[in-house]
Amino acid sequence: MTAKLAVVTGGARGLGVAIAQLLAERGHHLLLVDRDPAVADTAEELSREGCEASSVVADLTEDAGVGAVVDAVRRRGGLDVLVNNAGITRDARLSKMDVDDFAAVVDVNLIAPMRLTQALVDDFRDGAAVVNMSSRAALGNFGQTNYVTSKSGLVGYTRGLALAWAPRVRVNAVAPGLIDSAMSRAMPEDVLAGLVAKVPADRIGEPSDVARAVAYLVSEDASYVTGQVLIVCGGRSVAP
Ligand SMILES: NC(=O)c1ccc[n+]([C@@H]2O[C@H](COP(=O)([O-])OP(=O)(O)OC[C@H]3O[C@@H](n4cnc5c(N)ncnc54)[C@H](O)[C@@H]3O)[C@@H](O)[C@H]2O)c1
Numbered sequence: 001m002t003a004k005l006a007v008v009t010g011g012a013r014g015l016g017v018a019i020a021q022l023l024a025e026r027g028h029h030l031l032l033v034d035r036d037p038a039v040a041d042t043a044e045e046l047s048r049e050g051c052e053a054s055s056v057v058a059d060l061t062e063d064a065g066v067g068a069v070v071d072a073v074r075r076r077g078g079l080d081v082l083v084n085n086a087g088i089t090r091d092a093r094l095s096k097m098d099v100d101d102f103a104a105v106v107d108v109n110l111i112a113p114m115r116l117t118q119a120l121v122d123d124f125r126d127g128a129a130v131v132n133m134s135s136r137a138a139l140g141n142f143g144q145t146n147y148v149t150s151k152s153g154l155v156g157y158t159r160g161l162a163l164a165w166a167p168r169v170r171v172n173a174v175a176p177g178l179i180d181s182a183m184s185r186a187m188p189e190d191v192l193a194g195l196v197a198k199v200p201a202d203r204i205g206e207p208s209d210v211a212r213a214v215a216y217l218v219s220e221d222a223s224y225v226t227g228q229v230l231i232v233c234g235g236r237s238v239a240p
Contacts, residue, residue: 003029003052004125005079006218007069009060009116010086011043012036014181015133018207019083019214024051026215031076033069034086035059060086060112066119078125081218084113085133087150089183091143102146109150114157121165129170129218132158136177136233151175155229162227170226172217177233179205201234 006023010016011032020030024046030053032039032046039055046053056072058065073079087109090101113132124130137144138151155173162171178184178195184204187195196204213232216222231237 003027004081005029005031005073005076006081006083007031007033007073007079008083008085009033009112010133011055012039012041014183015176015179015207015210016083016085017042018211019085020046020053022208022211022215023081023083023218024049024053026219028081029053029076031056031069031072031079033058033060035065060116061107063115066112066115069116070119070123073120073123078123079120080125080128082117082120082124082128082130083133083214083218084116084130084154086112087133087135089144089147091147093143094145097145102149105146106150106153109147110153110157113154117161124165124169126168128168129172129222130161130165131214131217132171132173134158134173134175134229136175136231136237138175138229139237158229159227166226170217170222172222172225172227173229174210174213174217175229175231175233175237176210177205177231177236179207179210181207198239199234199236200239203234205232205234 006028008020012034032043032055037057043053043055056068058068090105132154134154135151158173213230
């Protein structure tokens, strides 16, 4: 079988690295995208492990950045998997939230995936799959009106795109809960412990939990699954 090209945005660190590593283990070639030049290190490490991997440094909120990704995909002859994983937070109570911080989060988390998918529409090979990285926070979270808006908007975009592109390309979303990451480690220890205590699975999620959900959704096992959201939160979304 010919290896499939997977494009993973936000591939410089965190969940993007875990997703890239697992897709590489499952036989994909990788094209990693990030505005952080450290994305080249992830690609180098994957190459050392035997994966055909390259990277593009690009800001996905800019036309030039999206154009650079499209060029790189075309040099590699098209793509089979796109994981729109790059994302940011700029938390504040709504009464104190700067409009620019609201717009910036929506721009990176929602508009950038739209720009990229639209620009790549002709480059997806038949049977391709897109996964958009939403969040359990799409259901609601204090102090994150901008993030909640962007991640619930991304669920709507997933549903719309799934319908627009069926049957050629499947489009789904993964919505992680609390995951062990730079974001969660930045919280005060007691706050983090309080949040973990609310998780029915009784532990914080690992990046690999999210990566396995992504790997499932882009695999043949999910060939009849499109327009869906897989919430990976240890049951937090059903807890009172
Ligand atoms: N970590 C969690 O607990 C958690 C939970 C739910 C959802 N998520 C989502 O998962 C995704 C990854 O989270 P993470 O914890 O790995 O975050 P992270 O901050 O560690 O990594 C995000 C990456 O996205 C890149 N990025 C940001 N803006 C960009 C832009 N404009 N263009 C290109 N690259 C850009 C950053 O440089 C960074 O490398 C995000 O979309 C986040 O919202 C994370």
